[in-house]
Amino acid sequence: MKNQTSQSIEDYLKAIYELSIKDGRVATTHLAKHLGISPASVTGMIKKLSQMEPPYLNYQKHQGVFLTEAGERIALETLRHHRLLEVFLHEILGFPWDEVHEEADKLEHVISEKFEERMAFVLGNPEHDPHGDPIPNKELNVPKATMICLSDLRPHQKAIIKRVRDKDPKLLRFLSDLGLIPNAEIEINDYSEFDGNIHLAVKNSSKNVVLGPRITDQIHVSILN
Amino acid sequence: MKNQTSQSIEDYLKAIYELSIKDGRVATTHLAKHLGISPASVTGMIKKLSQMEPPYLNYQKHQGVFLTEAGERIALETLRHHRLLEVFLHEILGFPWDEVHEEADKLEHVISEKFEERMAFVLGNPEHDPHGDPIPNKELNVPKATMICLSDLRPHQKAIIKRVRDKDPKLLRFLSDLGLIPNAEIEINDYSEFDGNIHLAVKNSSKNVVLGPRITDQIHVSILN
DNA sequence: GATAATATTTAGGTATGCCTAATTAAGAAA
DNA sequence: TTTCTTAATTAGGCATACCTAAATATTATC
Numbered sequence: 378m379k380n381q382t383s384q385s386i387e388d389y390l391k392a393i394y395e396l397s398i399k400d401g402r403v404a405t406t407h408l409a410k411h412l413g414i415s416p417a418s419v420t421g422m423i424k425k426l427s428q429m430e431p432p433y434l435n436y437q438k439h440q441g442v443f444l445t446e447a448g449e450r451i452a453l454e455t456l457r458h459h460r461l462l463e464v465f466l467h468e469i470l471g472f473p474w475d476e477v478h479e480e481a482d483k484l485e486h487v488i489s490e491k492f493e494e495r496m497a498f499v500l501g502n503p504e505h506d507p508h509g510d511p512i513p514n515k516e517l518n519v520p521k522a523t524m525i526c527l528s529d530l531r532p533h534q535k536a537i538i539k540r541v542r543d544k545d546p547k548l549l550r551f552l553s554d555l556g557l558i559p560n561a562e563i564e565i566n567d568y569s570e571f572d573g574n575i576h577l578a579v580k581n582s583s584k585n586v587v588l589g590p591r592i593t594d595q596i597h598v599s600i601l602n
Numbered sequence: 603m604k605n606q607t608s609q610s611i612e613d614y615l616k617a618i619y620e621l622s623i624k625d626g627r628v629a630t631t632h633l634a635k636h637l638g639i640s641p642a643s644v645t646g647m648i649k650k651l652s653q654m655e656p657p658y659l660n661y662q663k664h665q666g667v668f669l670t671e672a673g674e675r676i677a678l679e680t681l682r683h684h685r686l687l688e689v690f691l692h693e694i695l696g697f698p699w700d701e702v703h704e705e706a707d708k709l710e711h712v713i714s715e716k717f718e719e720r721m722a723f724v725l726g727n728p729e730h731d732p733h734g735d736p737i738p739n740k741e742l743n744v745p746k747a748t749m750i751c752l753s754d755l756r757p758h759q760k761a762i763i764k765r766v767r768d769k770d771p772k773l774l775r776f777l778s779d780l781g782l783i784p785n786a787e788i789e790i791n792d793y794s795e796f797d798g799n800i801h802l803a804v805k806n807s808s809k810n811v812v813l814g815p816r817i818t819d820q821i822h823v824s825i826l827n
Numbered sequence: 828g829a830t831a832a833t834a835t836t837t838a839g840g841t842a843t844g845c846c847t848a849a850t851t852a853a854g855a856a857a
Numbered sequence: 858t859t860t861c862t863t864a865a866t867t868a869g870g871c872a873t874a875c876c877t878a879a880a881t882a883t884t885a886t887c
Contacts, residue, residue, distance in 0.1 A: 385874065405835055418875055420836055425873095439835060439882060469694065470720040483712045489705055495695040610844065630865055643845055645866055650843095664852060664865060 384486040387455045388412065389422055390433060393444055394452035402441035453517040458485040458493055460506035460513075465496050467507045474507040474558065475549035508549075509540030509559040509597065525600070527563075528575065528593035535564045536598035543595045556582035557596065609711040612680045613637065614647055615658060618669055619677035627666035678742040683710040683718055685731035685738075690721050692732045699732040699783065700774035733774075734765030734784040734822065750825070752788075753800065753818035760789045761823035768820045781807035782821065 392411050396403045405423070409416040426448070427436035433448030444452060462481035466472040472480065488496075497503075497515070504512055504520050511520045524539050538561045541552060552558065556579040566585065567576035573590035588596075617636050621628045630648070634641040651673070652661035658673030669677060687706035691697040697705065713721075722728075722740070729737055729745045736745045749764050763786045766777060777783065781804040791810065792801035798815035813821075 383873075406833090414874090415876065416835065417837080417877080422874075424836095466717075470717065470724060472716070472720065476716070480714055480717060483714075484709070487708045487712050489708075491697070491701070492691075492695065492705060495697065499695060608843075631863090639844090640846065641865065642847080642867080647844075649866095 382451055385422070386426065386433070387451060387486050389419075389426065390444065390448050390452040391455045391459070393434065393442060394449060394456065397443055402443050404441045408442075450517060453513045453519070455485055457513040457517065458488060460510055461493060461496050461500065461503070462488070463506040463508070464500050464503050464512070468500060473550075474553060475546040477507060478544050479546075505540075505559065507559065508542070508544075509538070510542075523599065524597040526594055527577075527588070527596040527598050528573070528590055530565045530568075530575070530598065530600070532565050532568055535562065535601040537562050537601060538596060539599050540597035541595060542597065543592075548592070552592075552596075555579060555584060555586050557586070562601070563598070607676055610647070611651065611658070612676060612711050614644075614651065615669065615673050615677040616680045616684070618659065618667060619674060619681065622668055627668050629666045633667075675742060678738045678744070680710055682738040682740075682742065683713060685735055686718060686721050686725065686728070687713070688731040688733070689725050689728050689737070693725060698775070699778060700771035702732060703769050704771075730765075730784065732784065733767070733769075734763070735767075748824065749822040751819050752802075752813070752821040752823050753798070753815055755790045755793075755800070755823065755825070757790050757793055760787065760826040762787050762826060763821060764824050765822035766820060767822070768817075773817070777817075777821075780804060780809060780811050782811070787826070788823070 389408070389412070392408060393403050396407060396411060400407075405416050405419050408423075409419045412419070423434065423436050423442050426433040427442070431447045432445050433451065434442045434444050436442045459481045462484050463477040466477040466480055467474055502514070504514075506512055511522065513519045522539060527536070527538075530536055538557060538559055540559060541549065541557070543549065557563070562580040564578045564580070565575060566578055568574075573593075575588050575593050576585065577588070578585050614633070614637070617633060618628050621632060621636060625632075630641050630644050633648075634644045637644070648659065648661050648667050651658040652667070656672045657670050658676065659667045659669050661667045684706045687709050688702040691702040691705055692699055727739070729739075731737060736747065738744045747764060752761070752763075755761055763782060763784055765784065766774065766782070768774065782788070787805040789803045789805070790800060791803055793799075798818075799812050800818050801810065801812050803810050
């Protein structure tokens with residue numbers, strides 16, 4: 378079996394990479410849900426990907442999958458494309474940050490290495506995309522940052538938003554209307570033990586905001602002393 | 603049958619548009635050669651495209667095809683994408699003009715209307731791509747220009763290069779090394795009746811060049827008085 | 828440890844878009 | 858007009874990547 382990629386393969390590998398950060402192995406159903414595809418189809422594809430030469434992933438029946446080195450390389454290349462494109466769309470073409478994800482999802486499979494290289498040059502080799510996610514560098518190393526969830530902050534702590542993980546344009550628009558975007562400074566006012574809601578102040582907009590745990594888990598921050 | 607597009611369909615319609623400018627109807631084999639596909643495959647596709655609702659093209663067995671209005675619309679939209687992308691790649695990302703075609707050929711099928719619109723805005727609604735080909739405007743009207751082939755010029759005439767039709771990167775690089783790119787000013791020195799070679803001077807580079815008819819037919823110019 | 832619920836896989840099928848080989852139609856030349 | 862050549866079509870296949878329905882593991886619960 379020949380070793381090549383396709384739009385689909387890149388999507389699978391990227392999804393497995395993202396899901397396996399948390400869990401190690403990725404379950405068929407989990408992957409299926411994430412990709413919006415039936416579990417049966419996923420089984421077919423992961424069998425194929427695990428039988429390529431070299432294989433893109435390790436797979437044992439009923440045990441889920443994880444990436445091989447070759448698979449991770451493709452995933453990181455795709456992720457680099459994706460995140461560079463997000464910055465590019467935002468900075469150069471003026472896309473609002475909640476619209477960059479969808480467009481980058483299509484383009485990431487199509488651009489050439491030259492396009493990637495030119496983009497990185499024009500943008501000055503950015504390390505983070507507009508959502509704060511780290512961009513793998515040319516050697517595919519992912520810059521690590523020490524961040525915690527907004528939900529882990531305690532009252533009166535100040536922090537800077539570094540990353541917003543959600544991809545839903547509606548939520549992203551909601552957050553940016555509140556000023557809750559990467560590099561914004563916030564201060565926790567209160568934390569209600571009861572429902573997990575967090576009350577916080579956004580510095581520049583001087584707005585006071587109440588956020589539920591569904592949202593605060595998605596926002597990553599670094600603490601200000 | 604539903605009416606949609608795909609990468610392949612857009613390629614077919616664009617090719618038919620380009621070929622039918624000269625000939626009106628486009629023959630199966632002609633199209634097959636242009637697309638690098640077997641004639642049998644082309645027959646299958648054009649049958650499909652002519653039976654859609656609305657049809658993208660008119661087709662009668664053994665008589666070739668021509669575009670319907672719906673087909674032409676898709677072709678022009680794709681062409682607009684393509685040529686805007688060429689300008690964009692050249693001006694914004696710094697691609698050399700001989701490399702823009704290949705990249706645009708892939709991207710043209712993938713970018714959104716928003717991407718197109720943002721590109722046009724950032725570039726200031728250009729009317730020509732780096733090869734001098736006209737870019738259909740938003741309403742898909744193609745700007746017309748009065749140009750003739752370089753091969754039709756007479757000795758001592760001066761002209762400005764408006765368009766270089768060839769897509770071969772090697773030839774394009776050769777021409778730009780000589781300064782023969784859109785907007786360059788040239789003057790015809792001599793024309794050899796015998797072999798069709800044209801001797802000309804390029805203004806800015808003050809080079810003297812001899813070009814054969816294979817090339818001079820591809821270069822379109824407007825005459826300077 | 829048996830059973831119920833859930834996860835996963837197998838089997839069989841579909842649409843797209845390409846292929847080769849064989850056939851038929853059209854156009855040119857004798 | 859008949860024949861030859863070239864163009865176009867049909868027939869039958871293949872790969873990719875998805876689907877549903879049915880069968881089989883696995884895991885959780887009693």
